[in-house]
Amino acid sequence: MTKYCFSKLLSFTILLSCLLLSATAEANTVTAVRIWPADIYTRITIEAEKPILYKMTTLKDPERVVVDVEDIDLNAVIKALSDKVSESDPYISKIRVANFKPKVVRLVVDLKAEAKPAIFTLTPAGDYKHRLVLDIYPTKDPLMAMLDERDNPLQAADVATNNKAAQVVTLPQSTDVPTVTVDNNTVAVVKVDEGAKAVNTTATTTTGNVVDSTPQTSSVSPQNDTVKDNLENKPSTKGLRQITIAIDPGHGGEDPGAIGATGSREKEITLLIAKKLKAKIDEEPGMRALLTRDGDYFIPLHMRVLKARKLQADLFISIHADAFTNPAARGSSVFALSEKGATSASARYLAKKENESDLIGGVSLNVKDPLLARTLLDLSQTATINDSLKLGKAVLGNIGEINKLHKHHVEQAGFAVLKSPDIPSILVETAFISNPDEERRLNDSAYQDKLVLSILTGIKKYFSTNPALAKTKIALD
Template sequence: MMSSRVSALAGATSTHCIKVLAQRYGGFLALCVLVLSPCVFAAQVNSVRLWRAPDNTRLVFDLSSAAEHKLFTLSNPDRVVIDISNTELKKGFGDVPIEDTPIAKIRYGTRANGTLRVVLDMTATTKPRSFDLPKHGDKPDRLVIDLYDGSEETTKTVNTAPAIKEVSTQARDIIIAIDAGHGGEDPGAIGPKKLREKDVVLAIAKQMAKEVNATPGYTAKLIRDGDYYIPLKERRNKARDLRADLFVSIHADAFHNPKARGASVFALSRHGATSETARFLASKENDADLIGGVGGVSLNDKDNVLAGVLVDLSMTATLTSSLQVGEQVLNNMGRISKLHKKQVEQAGFAVLKSPDVPSILVETGFISNPHEANKLATSSYRKFMAKAIFNGVQSYFDRQPPAGTWLALQQHKSGTGLSSKYTISKGDTLSGIAKRHSVSVKKLLEHNRLSDASIRVGQTLKIPAS
């Protein structure tokens, strides 16, 4: 009888074994069992962290090793319950900042089977989601609980672009979506003196937003305005929801060799664009998936062939614009910083895979390089960097402001047209340039005395007034 009881209780923690066995069979038997079969938990919660984002609350459990978990909700009153198998809590939740969150109270306890149960008493109904993050580098195994505000799914709608700051019914601002990389439990790269990438890029993003908003005809929208994490796909989706004219993701690079240095600009790779076209088509039955910017084009009523052509055209035009604005930004950054590469690089970054919003990723420098880290740690250099990035953005839009914007309207009123000159970039076509500047191909040919539509990279075209 004793051996079967010992076997049945194996796997609980030492503390838990003592309590349960002492209650059921007496202290002497409990001591015997612990000596014969030491009880240890498979995992331990070493710390708990919490971040509040504009539309959700994230709770992160740092674990000593991976552990299975279950998540469910209870109503009347609203509660979120988290069961973590064979796990003990090293410390309580007393220092977890639940103010300004929908969490009223956190309760916990160890169940008879060794499961750690955490109960979140809620002040409002939320949509919880959980997932595991495996140990990576210096980051431990983690259990992440996201509590999304509201009980209903949010759906994307096509909104009219925001009006310009000056009252006008005929023009709109150019919308720049600025994304500070990382955030929350993801600090990004760590530089000398524990300088964190997430703090540096948020400061640069906020400074850039000030530059943008101080410029007539422009409006900045911060994707992340505080210390919280946003999934990569959600970042680019936020830019699409805003109907942004440009998405700029700001980072600070790191490398195992501290001598690596220099700023960089990335656009999406051709392969990344191709794979994203396939993904987009796979989800085209979702009528929230739209392409084409303001006004949008739904793929819901298009057959596969037409949808494929539309998305491919959109991705090609978006990538071309991304490379062009990237060149301008890189040139301006080169005036205040050493460049890691003298041309826009291309990679399959998930955050850049928007089919209809030109997108660039800016590496403001190597935070792992002591010299560059020292500069990135100062507010003055961050201001210079933010201004350099926006100067590049302005240079791009001065040459080709989007139709219907205040900037395009001002250029038209002044008689300068959309641009006086245009330098051919990789991926450009004469028909695409003509469309962008609201002129005909025939007029472009005549104005530049061209016999056919053949153009080359680096060639400069004169753009007639539209």
């Protein structure tokens, strides 16, 4: 009997050991990888079944970022990351994926120029599992560069002249001259095997290795061409300063927004409408528009606010397409910020859902932005909110002429994207994308044009009784 019990105990112990070893040996599984390239930054996302352990290092000469993903298998999904790099990506030239050691997969991200990486993990949100996010930012924010050019035209002209002087000139091998003139500037020539080239040297800086880096708060901005268009002076009505309107297409990139009955994605609808609204505003004398995003990439909610403030916008209009569990829900709505709570349960629900965009789109909860804290703690927003309500009423009245209104008054709630203390801001829910009929209309170009004209008419009506005041330069540093 004792021998039998001992045998059973031994068998149980062996079985338990095997189970424990099997559980220990089971590595994390990558289920999806994505790359979102844009001029403002490029995002790499790795999605897995379990929390992702990682270590990041930055290397120089050449510029690259090395990420070791621990306790993970080198499966076909993560291998495919290399194939997702676009030739037009402004920051990444290629990605190499291989086993560094057992259960450790190494990603080597070769960069086209010096950049600022930010890495962080996200817990499951929306339809996503655990994610590791690597953002590659430029060392110089394109938006700030354009603002510097606008504010310091003489300095910008000097830079342009120096850039011309530094261009490379190739000469025949038989040429034997110490200098060459380019656009009235003399530059040195150095002989090389294939001929002679004009050479301009610049100093480089070297940064140390970064391990387990937390994300750096970086101001994201529109693509360079868009920023240039926004900052160029265009003919305006004599005696009136130019009015600037920030248009914010909701969602983007990792955050698709609401999904329609036939698969339409809110992020795509809002971008189409926002671009059309920008074009119409730019046609108006004395008015110009800028987009918080002009492509399919994600921007945190607070950065949309800060971008509008940096460009000293007179108005901020966020474009969305609502969704509800009941497909019969329909109608357009306009919302403004509330300091005292939502004006209805539906407004509270919508604000909560829209504010979750940061979790779905991918913002580390560890990021602390002192400027944002000061902005949101500014309790002198009463006048701005009153102006937002006036703007919202003007826009809502005109939208009501082309579509049924969900509510016949401007509602209020704590939308994070509307929390600018000095810019009248509204959120326009153009229609319910979850309603099949309204989803069809939102995808119709003719209806989009009518919608855009109704919003523009509301904007002009607002300014007819609330003229834009002179803007003082905002200190954001």
